[in-house]
Amino acid sequence: MSQESVCPKYHKAVELIGRRWTGAIISAMLAGKSRYHEIRENVPDISDRMLAERLRELEAEGVVKRNVFPTTPVRIEYELTDKGRALETAIVAIGDWANEWIQPADLAATLPAGSDEH
Numbered sequence: 353m354s355q356e357s358v359c360p361k362y363h364k365a366v367e368l369i370g371r372r373w374t375g376a377i378i379s380a381m382l383a384g385k386s387r388y389h390e391i392r393e394n395v396p397d398i399s400d401r402m403l404a405e406r407l408r409e410l411e412a413e414g415v416v417k418r419n420v421f422p423t424t425p426v427r428i429e430y431e432l433t434d435k436g437r438a439l440e441t442a443i444v445a446i447g448d449w450a451n452e453w454i455q456p457a458d459l460a461a462t463l464p465a466g467s468d469e470h
Contacts, residue, residue, distance in 0.1 A: 379443050385431040
């Protein structure tokens, strides 16, 4: 039986958006420019440390742009780049798949204790 290797570009893409919390962060940012606290509110159970880390990773990958406004206090907004916005179709498709195929019982093993996310 012959096995074809996975395309390196595909593998990189899956590893990028498949990291814990990354898909949820991108999904939360599809609505437009966001402040840190807005993303945090829309991604339940993510820690501040993890959100900051993922935003830095997504910025380094060119998926997210960080805009700093020199006001008092300093205002920071995050927005998806064109590269990030191009993920919308994939993120929506994964959400549609999840709504059809993921059952409430499947969530119990993946969500942190006390979470009522659905």
